[in-house]
């Protein structure tokens with residue numbers, strides 16, 4: 001089954017459709033789940049359905065009413081989407097309650113109070129809810145406590161634990177699971193046929209899907225031939241003894257920076273490179289116990305060349321996992337990459353800040 005072209009979240013659709021049928025759509029939802037599995041698309045599709053003038057049972061919008069047309073065009077005046085700007089660490093207060101000169105006369109919270117123009121209600125979607133600062137959250141809180149009649153606020157974040165307790169206690173929590181490998185593979189095949197993913201064979205896409213963690217976005221990145229090359233080079237560097245930390249750091253940082261000038265794609269790329277290192281050290285740990293080489297020939301070769309002790313592999317694995325966590329906490333990337341490669345050079349003494 002596919003709801004508005006969205007795959008893999010049938011249980012969530014069923015839950016919300018049942019609520020809609022019972023006339024019990026909530027005023028505030030918190031969507032949580034890993035990145036790249038379609039939460040944002042789902043929130044937009046839900047907003048469209050909630051705004052449709054003749055929505056069918058099962059939250060299926062008609063697709064032709066003025067409301068649907070504007071929702072599809074991304075220009076619906078009653079659907080408000082706010083996200084964190086690339087260059088900011090948190091969602092700016094002005095996106096919620098207006099800038100200094102327009103306090104409480106602009107922003108998501110204020111617009112939610114206005115009479116709807118086209119649809120039957122106001123819907124506000126707050127993406128990047130993980131990056132809601134305390135001040136912004138306090139402003140949002142009042143809206144969540146007393147939402148205007150019919151209004152719906154959808155917060156989209158990665159995990160419940162990353163939301164402030166005051167916020168999450170006022171939202172209905174909707175969990176999105178990672179997509180099954182077969183669904184990721186099918187979606188990757190569709191993207192490939194549309195020319196949006198590198199042309200590779202179905203078997204390769206299936207293998208990529210199995211490493212995607214259920215995320216189509218991650219699958220797309222793993223399918224990028226340039227990234228695959230870089231991951232191979234980094235794995236090769238990890239396998240050398242002694243480790244050339246400076247070269248490793250230079251290569252890693254350059255590859256992350258090649259992902260674009262914005263911080264978000266660079267962080268995402270760096271995480272994928274670090275995950276390549278995680279694969280390497282996990283394979284090394286496994287091979288120290290079972291004498292298996294690794295899931296791919298490149299990994300097997302690099303692990304055999306490295307030939308380190310179990311506790312060294314474990315220490316390096318931990319340093320790399322710490323580095324991935326630091327990416328999520330907005331660490332300064334060049335400093336982080338330097339600290340990571342230095343930690344791998346002396347895995348027993350180093351600690352990532």
Ligand SMILES: [Zn+2]
Pocket residue numbers: 051052053054055061062063064065066067068069
């Ligand atoms: Zn419609």
